Amino acid sequence: MSTTLHFHKYQGTGNDFVMLDDRAETFDAADHALVRHLCDRRRGIGADGLILLRNHPEYDFEMVYFNADGHLGSMCGNGGRCTVAFARQLGVIETETHFLAADGPHEARIDADGTVHLRMQDVAGQQPLEGLGVFLDTGSPHVVRLQAAGTLAELNVFAEGRAIRYGELFHEKGTNINFVEAPAAPGQPWQVRTYERGVEDETLSCGTGVTAVALAASQHGATSPVHLRTPGGDLRVEFQTQPDGSFQHVYLIGPATRVFEGKIDVA
Numbered sequence: 457m458s459t460t461l462h463f464h465k466y467q468g469t470g471n472d473f474v475m476l477d478d479r480a481e482t483f484d485a486a487d488h489a490l491v492r493h494l495c496d497r498r499r500g501i502g503a504d505g506l507i508l509l510r511n512h513p514e515y516d517f518e519m520v521y522f523n524a525d526g527h528l529g530s531m532c533g534n535g536g537r538c539t540v541a542f543a544r545q546l547g548v549i550e551t552e553t554h555f556l557a558a559d560g561p562h563e564a565r566i567d568a569d570g571t572v573h574l575r576m577q578d579v580a581g582q583q584p585l586e587g588l589g590v591f592l593d594t595g596s597p598h599v600v601r602l603q604a605a606g607t608l609a610e611l612n613v614f615a616e617g618r619a620i621r622y623g624e625l626f627h628e629k630g631t632n633i634n635f636v637e638a639p640a641a642p643g644q645p646w647q648v649r650t651y652e653r654g655v656e657d658e659t660l661s662c663g664t665g666v667t668a669v670a671l672a673a674s675q676h677g678a679t680s681p682v683h684l685r686t687p688g689g690d691l692r693v694e695f696q697t698q699p700d701g702s703f704q705h706v707y708l709i710g711p712a713t714r715v716f717e718g719k720i721d722v723a
C-alpha cells in the first residue's frame with residue numbers, strides 16, 4: 457500500500473533539508489531506507505539531511521536529525537536554524553525558543569529579517585592533529601585544516617576530505633573536514649569548504665563546521681564575531697574564550713529559508 461507524506465523543504469546557506477512535522481510521531485526513525493530515499497536527489501525529494509520536528513515534554517520541541525545516508529547524525533547547525541524557522545512556521549514557537557537536539561539543549565531566537573541566532577553547546581578546547589590541523593567537537597566532529605592563500609577554490613575537497621574521513625585516524629566513526637583560507641585583508645571573511653560525513657560529499661555549507669572554524673581561527677588572532685564565507689553563503693559565529701581554552705556562549709548566526717512544501721508517495 458502506498459501512502460503520501462507531506463514535507464517541507466528548507467535550506468540554510470545552501471545546506472538543504474527535508475523537514476517533517478512529526479508531532480504525532482508517525483514517522484519510523486529506524487527506517488533508514490526511507491530517509492535515504494527522501495534525501496535522494498534523483499528518486500526522492502533531494503537533501504543533505506532530513507529532520508523530524510517532534511514534541512518534547514520539557515522543551516518547545518525536539519529536533520531529530522538524519523544525514524542523507526539515512527542514519528541519525530549528531531548536531532547539525534544549519535539544520536538547527538532551519539528547524540527553528542520551521543517551528544515558527546508551524547506556530548510551535550514565536551521568536552525565542554528552547555529546544556532539544558542530539559547533543560543536548562539549545563536556545564535560539566529569530567530576528568525580524570529571518571536571521572536565526574542559534575546557541576551551540578559549550579566547546580572543549582581544540583586538539584592538535586599532527587600534520588593535519590586541529591580537531592574540535594561542536595556537537596559534531598570536525599577537523600579544521602588551514603590552506604595556503606589562494607588554494608581553496610581549486611582544492612579537490614571531495615578527494616582530500618574523503619582520504620581524511622576514511623583515513624586511519626577517523627575511519628570507524630568518521631569526521632567532517634573543513635578546509636579553510638584565512639582572510640586576505642582585515643574585514644574579509646574566513647573562507648570555508650566542507651566535506652561532510654554522512655553525506656559523504658562536499659556540501660555548500662556546514663553550520664557546526666563553520667563554528668569549529670571560527671573557534672580554531674581564534675588561535676590565529678580572530679576575535680568574536682568571526683565572519684565566514686561558504687560556497688552557499690555567509691555565516692557569523694560569536695563566542696567567549698575561557699582561560700582554560702574552552703569556549704562558551706557560542707552562537708551560530710545566519711539565514712534559514714523555506715523553499716517549498718509538497719507531498720511524496722512512499723511505498
Ligand SMILES: N[C@H](CCC[C@H](N)C(=O)O)C(=O)O
Nearest residue numbers: 529530532533534662663664
Ligand atoms: N550540515 C551539518 C553538519 C551535520 C553533521 C553530520 N555531517 C555528521 O557528522 O553527523 C551542520 O550544518 O552542522
